[in-house]
Amino acid sequence: MSGISRRRFLAASVAGCAATTLAGSKKALAAGSFSGYPDGMGVLVDLTRCIGCRSCEAACNKEQNLPAPEKPFDDKSVFDETFHGGKQKRRPDENAYTVVNRYDVESESKPLYRKVQCNHCAEPACLSSCFVNAYTKTPEGAVVYNSKVCVGCRNCMIACPFNIPGYSYSSAFDPVVKKCIFCHETRLKNGLPPACVEICPQEALTFGKRKDLIKIGHQRIQTHPGRYVNHLYGEKELGGTHWMYLSSVPFEEVGFDPNPGNEPIINNVKDFLSTVPMVLAIWPAMFTGFHLLAKKQEGHGDHEHDVEEHHDEEGGAE
Amino acid sequence: MSAKQILTTLMTALAFVMAVTMAQAFEDVPDQVSIDVMTQYFDGVEFDHEMHTELGEDCSACHHHATGTGTTDDRCVRCHADSDEVAEVGCSACHAVDTFSAEHINRQAADVYQFHIDTPGLKAAYHWNCIGCHEQMDGPTGCQDCHARTPEGDAFYHADAQASAAGEGGH
Ligand code: SF4
Numbered sequence: 001m002s003g004i005s006r007r008r009f010l011a012a013s014v015a016g017c018a019a020t021t022l023a024g025s026k027k028a029l030a031a032g033s034f035s036g037y038p039d040g041m042g043v044l045v046d047l048t049r050c051i052g053c054r055s056c057e058a059a060c061n062k063e064q065n066l067p068a069p070e071k072p073f074d075d076k077s078v079f080d081e082t083f084h085g086g087k088q089k090r091r092p093d094e095n096a097y098t099v100v101n102r103y104d105v106e107s108e109s110k111p112l113y114r115k116v117q118c119n120h121c122a123e124p125a126c127l128s129s130c131f132v133n134a135y136t137k138t139p140e141g142a143v144v145y146n147s148k149v150c151v152g153c154r155n156c157m158i159a160c161p162f163n164i165p166g167y168s169y170s171s172a173f174d175p176v177v178k179k180c181i182f183c184h185e186t187r188l189k190n191g192l193p194p195a196c197v198e199i200c201p202q203e204a205l206t207f208g209k210r211k212d213l214i215k216i217g218h219q220r221i222q223t224h225p226g227r228y229v230n231h232l233y234g235e236k237e238l239g240g241t242h243w244m245y246l247s248s249v250p251f252e253e254v255g256f257d258p259n260p261g262n263e264p265i266i267n268n269v270k271d272f273l274s275t276v277p278m279v280l281a282i283w284p285a286m287f288t289g290f291h292l293l294a295k296k297q298e299g300h301g302d303h304e305h306d307v308e309e310h311h312d313e314e315g316g317a318e
Numbered sequence: 319m320s321a322k323q324i325l326t327t328l329m330t331a332l333a334f335v336m337a338v339t340m341a342q343a344f345e346d347v348p349d350q351v352s353i354d355v356m357t358q359y360f361d362g363v364e365f366d367h368e369m370h371t372e373l374g375e376d377c378s379a380c381h382h383h384a385t386g387t388g389t390t391d392d393r394c395v396r397c398h399a400d401s402d403e404v405a406e407v408g409c410s411a412c413h414a415v416d417t418f419s420a421e422h423i424n425r426q427a428a429d430v431y432q433f434h435i436d437t438p439g440l441k442a443a444y445h446w447n448c449i450g451c452h453e454q455m456d457g458p459t460g461c462q463d464c465h466a467r468t469p470e471g472d473a474f475y476h477a478d479a480q481a482s483a484a485g486e487g488g489h
Pocket residue numbers: 117118119120121124125126127143159160161162163164165179
């Protein structure tokens with residue numbers, strides 16, 4: 001099976017343990033006792049290296065079989081696009097799992113560019129907010145989802161502190177979450193770097209074990225005095241993210257939430273989550289009940305099938 | 319002699335020593351270097367090595383300490399001030415093509431005494447050297463100023479998207 005390739009990045013013994021606990025990871029997470037996969041992979045995004053060539057966007061589009069873009073991927077005019085009254089720059093969505101934005105910061109002689117995608121949180125809020133367990137944090141570090149399970153409720157979209165998950169409404173009854181999956185299926189689990197990392201001409205994206213990237217990040221800050229602000233964004237934020245950032249200017253000047261806190265969102269939603277199993281338990285029963293009532297005069301129906309149908313409709317209507 | 323004069327004299331002497339060393343080293347220096355190990359979306363670059371060596375900077379400007387000409391970078395000089403010329407001065411001798419492969423990452427992780435834990439790969443080494451210097455010297459910096467894009471590259475960047483979009487801007 002894929003057991004061997006799966007562990008290609010996970011040579012150390014710790015990794016072996018992490019991999020064997022994969023099956024139990026969901027439960028551990030729901031209980032809030034999960035401390036992430038320390039040996040997982042990550043990406044260190046260095047804003048001082050990025051030249052805004054957008055090759056990473058093109059690579060992601062190809063790798064993930066996304067729809068053709070409205071403008072070519074080497075068209076720099078997209079950097080001038082803004083939304084919501086000029087306040088918001090481009091965001092990743094169901095058609096583009098990653099976008100690069102330009103920031104003209106006064107203190108800098110050159111514009112700065114920031115690549116945006118899922119940060120693959122160590123303790124993902126999207127995952128903990130999902131009551132059908134569509135999300136998985138893999139031992140390799142990726143936060144992936146199972147679109148067959150997704151009911152399109154958009155909880156994860158609201159829960160994500162980075163506003164990442166997008167939705168595809170190509171079918172009204174089959175809305176599915178769409179976001180960067182760290183190229184998990186095609187690359188990460190086979191021991192290959194993500195497509196965006198591989199294409200980057202500047203190595204603005206450094207791929208490696210998260211724990212090594214933390215060392216590298218701090219070493220860069222230390223060995224280049226004056227080049228970076230003394231902060232590795234994502235090392236601690238929200239319980240730690242697997243994609244981390246270095247910048248030459250304070251992070252709020254390049255569109256980051258400067259202080260999201262170091263507590264994983266999971267701690268905030270734990271209380272909320274404890275009510276979810278109840279809802280889940282009651283919901284199908286309730287619909288079955290309504291359904292049976294409505295159908296009473298018409299004779300018998302296939303209960304299980306009918307429940308499922310309602311389930312889908314509900315999700316789709318949200 | 320003023321400090322400035324001393325400095326000037328020293329620099330002149332240094333320049334002379336370097337010129338001699340370089341002249342010796344230059345005997346087997348290539349005039350052209352084909353940079354084409356990673357071509358797919360762009361053609362390779364025929365790098366005019368001779369022209370660049372004539373631009374006046376010493377070899378270490380690009381080759382660091384590898385050519386035995388010393389290095390001026392504060393961070394490197396502590397260990398590499400007197401480093402000898404290395405056996406292979408080509409970029410790929412130190413800058414790996416496969417920086418992010420599982421093999422490379424695991425190899426690096428296993429070597430706990432390694433000081434250079436953040437050596438850029440070959441592609442980045444080229445682009446930093448070239449673009450970094452070109453920005454200062456007003457050289458070409460656009461992708462297609464140096465690389466011709468291949469038909470595969472045109473498809474990759476969706477070069478034809480403009481026509482259908484007709485300048486439409488986002489949502
Ligand atoms: S960035 Fe958002 S979508 Fe990505 S793992 Fe974190 S919470 Fe989930």
